[in-house]
Amino acid sequence: MKEFITKAKLWLTSTFDTETQTEIQDLIANNPKDLADRFYKDMEFGTGGMRGVMGAGTNRINKYTLGRATQGLSNYLIENTDKEQLSVVIAYDCRHNSKKFAKVVADVLSANNIKVFLFEDLRPTPELSFAVRHLDCDAGIVLTASHNPPEYNGYKVYWADGGQIVPPHDKGIIANVNALNFSEIKFDANEDLIETIGKEVDDVFITESANKGSLSNNIDRKNLKIVFTSLHGTSIMSVPDALAKAGYTDVHIVEEQRKPDGDFPTVKSPNPEEPEALEMATNLADQLGADIVIGTDPDCDRLGVAVRDLDGKMKLMNGNQTMVVMTDFAIQKWKNEGKINGNQFVGTTIVSTELVNEVAAGYGVQTNVALTGFKWIAKMIRDNPDMDFIGGGEESFGYMVGDFVRDKDAVTATLLACEVAALAKQNGSSFYEELLKIYVNNKFYKEHLISITKKGMDGAAEIQQMLSDMRNNPILEIDGEQIETLSDYQASTRKNLITGEVTNIDLPKSNVLIYQTASGTRIAARPSGTEPKIKFYFSVNTSLDKIENAQQVESELDAKIQRIIKEMKLN
Template sequence: MSWQDTLKKWTSFATLDEKLLDQLKKVADNEKELEDSFYKNLSFGTGGMRGILGPGTNRMNIYTVRKAVEGLSIYIEENVAHAKERGVAIAYDSRYMSKEFAVEAAKVFGAHGIRSYVFESLRPTPLLSFAVRYLHAATGIMITASHNPPEYNGFKVYNEDGGQVPLKEAAAIIDRVNQIDNELEIVVKEQIELENSGLLEWIGEKVDRAYLHALKTIQKQDNNDNDLTIVFTPLHGTAHDLVMQGLEQVGFDKVHVVREQAKPDPEFSTVSSPNPEEHQAFEMAIDLGREVNADILIGTDPDADRLGIAVKNDNGDYQVLTGNQLGTLLLDYTLSCLDEQERKNGQLIKTIVTTEMGRAVASYYGVHTIDTLTGFKFIGEKIKQFETSDERFLFGYEESYGYLIGSFVRDKDAVQAAIAACEMANSWKKQGKTLLQALNTLYAKHGYYLEGMKSLTLKGKDGAEQIEKIMENIRENPFTTLGGLRVQAVEDYQSSLRKRLVEDLTEDILLPKENVMKFILEDEAWVCFRPSGTEPKIKSYFGVKTTSAEASERLLRTIQKEVEQRINQIVNENMLI
């Protein structure tokens, strides 16, 4: 069916949602917008389903949500034991339509006789992961678009272990979804009917209390005697209550919240992007930090699975740490608090685009490192595997500000990370050091690792094609040198092959197939290219290691510039075709 036929199907549907119909009427003369809205179906990617809000099969709306949940319902009925009795956990964040989508999901599940446990108000993503395990649910849904712009929403699907569905499960769910012919005619039950029959149960405080109790298990030291001053911003999202309660229960009481960013706001009106990866998100926290002379600033993204922090540098100014830097500090602190027996058979799990400094720190403590593909669901998958082996999960992280300490959650958890970061800052403060000084201590011990990431957004159908062309070009014409360093190995995760150029050897990559290319250079440098599975982006990741901060910065800039020039050349050539 052409996009025009699909559009006609929607506009002629007698009971089409009035708001969506009005939106279609407003863009009736914008053929490019209509094509982009209907030329394909919004599908699951590396983080679930995510898209721009609005009418169309390529947009987030009640009908695309219903279709996805219908497919998920069929999948769990076929593959998860006692799915109807165990039910589904559903949570949502502060975005437009989040609660509405949560209820729509429950209405589809209810039509299948599957009970839904829906939080009565917004909650963080890690709490949804915890709730799936705590309630022994068959699956879970988190309605969120994480830190994307306000016009986006989406949802992440979780399996019965509380982790995001891995590739095999996701493929099976997608297959069920794709078998559904008409998203407009999916059967749903009304909310009041579900509530009266017990197929929709509103939950909240009981799960919160259980999570906070579990949170105590990651505490490493007694923090009651502390002089740490903290500034916290939830960036208009879901983290406020649990972070504040978590800090209080482990002994931190000098916590100042950025008032303007404390309340949920789907517009994220005080920031250009509600992403702790972006330094502008900390501007208000920095102002408050200066006012109260804070030791640490902590910020969570809207669904509270990512944490960013800022600490004072030698000039007294606040410096935002990268995800790699904070992750490495948390890793070192966590392992330093364990004795040799507790570290026995211990495992660090990180992604292929996360700093290699983590491997060096883990090795120092006698802990093994496991690499996974990008996406925390792969880390959650590994933790599950440890349940049937003698391996022990000690820490997991990725460069994009995601961390996990306690495995009672199977996704990245900014609440855990916030508590641990403050405890770590307090410990270093007692030793007379800021976290930045602590980081420099680690650099002196392990080497000056430095990483970077460049993201190119190319929206619409044309943008998706451009991203495919970039990956094709890099795959067919691989780099041989970058920054004056020779390429020693090329890893193609789509073919699952690693070519070691120096030894002239080819090896299998024992990870799932994914459209990713990684180049291993001399002197422990590397570059990796990865299209996003949920956004119209291609990301380029970089890592270097030298003997000084200045040398690492110079080398990183050089490599980034060469890669940027190559990508721009590819884009420009394809625009002329």
């Protein structure tokens, strides 16, 4: 505690404004527990950049932590780029303080003689990724906390290729940030270097999205009834226009959730993974007899898709299911055009369904598997310049179509989901039936996610202890099946627990453990890179002989997952 108070008192100096000093003084006098949480560590870049609760302190999102990150980025750009005039584009979402924070970031960049393109108002994260290359910038920044609660905000950095920063740039930037004192931040803006942008970039982005997301010429798009909700986020700026541009005319927006609002007043969580978040949309779909529901998270990089099951009821697909269906559809399009020649690949992550690998292999398409986080899928494109990237996804409701955007992109993915639904309807099928056909042709995979929240310093220690226990005292059997392999991405090893054989994993180190049986039953554990959570991913599979038996098989797989959860004492 003494150490935390010493760190906090540094925030009572003239480097910090009066408002910040007052907030710190109150914490020292009245709330030592909160003070400890704000100063026990510095904000770090995780899988989704820097994200946290807003407020004063080194472990909070505020003018100074954002300023320090931006000063470190500025220093790194100046040291590592030969261009006479560096440039960075900035976007922000609907969260509290996002617009103010975006201007702080612009001020610091311009004070370092870096040209800034600042969006005039909130914009989707994928448009920021697109704008980096469209404007030929050296980097991009978006102020967002994705689907986190209202008290959060965040900061993501993109490199010149439009992808989030990865090695060696991430480590180089962080080293520069860590070397800085807050007194070294240049906050005095050079307004001549800050240019406001808007419609001129929007128009190109929407047109390109419609081109990339509309994969077939012979689809009756007017016959698909769509319900869309932006969940109070930025997608309202792009998705309706993109749908219209692509030719979808029967689109119904959830009006109560249309207005951007950082309080997200109509939902407990603005997370399209949660059925409750899409409840207003699915209710409207039932009233209208709609075919498909699309909901996006606040910064519009992830989408939830609900479609009608075999009984005609709206069913929320999970991220693995939508990824598999959209990947199959996209590859089929390439095949129909005669473009599959063994030089194509799709991207996925280590905790996503292995069904996507089977689907791609069936077409002769390679699957590249990366760590969790779309920055690694974007890096695949950079690392394989001689190969064609068809698309990529992850279990957490993110998908990227082609490479014109180098991050998960709910705008283009919305169009792709609607293409699947529209063509299926035209052919007397449905989005859900297309998924079941994939299960019949391969295997029925069922996935489930459990997130356990452990807040604060003590919570972080608990999460690390849970992973340490699983690493040092491995599970040997689960639901009557012997564990065959334990993959430890922190140690970069995969150990066969039956034979003792150890092989190396050729991926960057990450604190992830994956247990797998010979039948493909899989349990993965990892700490979230953006929230105070530990996540457990379960995957089981079996054969499906015909669509009519899908409900029974799914019930059996669900029961298996619940037995595993109970055995691990996670319920």
